[in-house]
Amino acid sequence: MTSATLYSGLFIALLSLYAIRLYAKKSSLPLPPGPPALPIIGNVHQAPKSHPWLQYHAWGKTYGPVVYLNMLGQPVIVLGTSTAAHDLLAKRGATFSDRPRFVVAAELALKGFHMLLRPYDERFRLHQKLESPVLSVRAANAYLPFQELETKQLLYDLLKNAGGNGTNCHGYFERTTSSIIYALFYGFRLKTSSDPVLLAAHSVNHEFDQLAQVGKFLVDSFPVLDNLPGFLAPWKAEAEQHWGRQRALHVGNLQTGYKARGWNFSKHMRKSLDQEAIEMSIDELALDVGIMADAALDASTETLMWFVVACITSDRGFVITAQNCLDSVVGCERLPNFQDRTKLPYIDAIVEELLRWRPAGAAGVPHYTKVESVYNGCRIPANSVVIPNHWSISREEAVYGSNVEEFEPERWLSTESSGGVHSTASGLKDLPQVGFGYGRRICPGRHVARNVLWISIARLLWAFDVEAGVSDAGERLAVDPMAATDGLVTKPLPFKAAFRPRGKWVEDIVMNEGDTHGIDFAKILERVGAEIAPK
């Protein structure tokens, strides 16, 4: 058979599949509203080329909280309010917790082991069960001493290296968040953001992002093409090469974790498998731990970068309020720590406002449903991709007030705690929290993430007057608070910032106790292990 005959045969098969899909028996209910579609291609010609959350938001304003798009026969549902996201993705979690298929990136290149892209099946639930003891609220609390140690180091690094002029703070934030993750996951810390392990992870992730690009491989839209032999399917060899690199990175890190001193996730999860006599290959376990680590890195670092951008908005009003709170609760003789948290709801309000104002995954992570459902009198077709558009959800005026574009932590505070200093844990209003997704696929690392954001922000505000948009020579440079990268994680465009110590007392305390690399951190990890061991 020639390749021309093969391709024409396939083309006819695809057209028939499309026709079957189109005319298959459907309920008579209407689809949700959406922009007018063309025959066959649907809304493909209107698909946003970049920053899709902005176009989804504009469509939401015209068509309402549930928007229907037809992408070449693929139904896509965009959710624009927290009610719709909760109703479908959380309350109907049994149905709406799958992921769209990525044949090349997830199935061929990652052998189905990518936690974020795994289908919602029994094996996925086994991985969730395995991860949950190390990511629970209780476990996250056990990691607090380690997060205090690493953020002390962050202040020291900034004070020692940044000076009063503009510096590229991204590397310092990235070192902090990555070192916390690698220590907990694999038992080693990082001294700088150019550590070879982190650079290797960046390089593998960059390559994976290319493979996962929507529209890059025809086989992702028409999985039937995966039956072609290798010489007609060049993506197979590309995927196999990528698998070699993913495997080397994650299995290498897992083995480092096994050998490291002290407790860590790798050892804990291996032990759980042994205790429960669960069969799992080293590749599958290494990919679980490794992809979880990858998922943890960028979003926390970029949320801290957005915090620095926020510091130049609202005439810095929130900075002054936060520093007044910190001065009154903590004073000038020690660093803020987690024990201060119940008295500092204003810092929690800053964290929630950051996640709302600039959700690190602005377009959310797509879910998928294999079965047809009905919502608000409309039909959600089987095999729909369902996108919780964080950008719209975080801008609901009926929920957050009319000034949604402003960075205003006060919107999270109850009247009782509006002074920002509070003596109980009930400091925040019951507004819907945004940024970590929904239902059974909600981010399992959210407790760890919120804690690292809290302690980093409390300490940065206690120590420094932070100013984004400052050159090496100290001149003011404009930073556009709306300018962001495209992609799964939404990052501010590169800028430099100044970190000016608020007083001599900052330098005394930070220079005295901030260099932590000589500390035996394996002992801290041992204590963590003892705390989260099953009682």
Ligand code: HEM
């Ligand atoms: C500010 C920091 C973070 C943000 C904004 C964030 C956000 C998200 C979002 C939006 C999702 C998809 C949820 C959905 O599909 O509905 C997700 C999934 C995930 N996150 Fe996070 N995340 C953060 C930090 C972390 C950390 C620290 C960890 C681990 C320690 C982590 C591990 C994961 C994993 C394993 C998934 C996949 C869950 C699944 O598909 O079932 N994340 N995250």
